[in-house]
Amino acid sequence: MTWQKSSYCGEGESCLHVATDAALTPTIQLTESADPTQAILSTTPHAFTSLLRTLKETPSRG
Structure with a gap:
């Protein structure tokens, strides 16, 4: 597999890879x-798209 790092990830940060x-x-x-265990979560394209849509619509709290 070829992993792609999130474009929101800075150098040295913990990042999501897809x-x-x-x-x-x-x-x-x-x-x-x-993640030192390198656990991998598997999902469908539809569920992943729904996750991204929800994250974009949710106001950030920080």
Whole structure:
């Protein structure tokens, strides 16, 4: 798999990485760069799109 790092990630930060798995098409893989176990979450493109839509619509709290 070829992992793509989030464009919102700065140098040295913990970041979300996204990949597609040709063997599991259509499956989207997610992992977090600071996770020493390198756990991978698998989801469908539809569910991933819904997650992104929800995150964009939710006001940030910081």
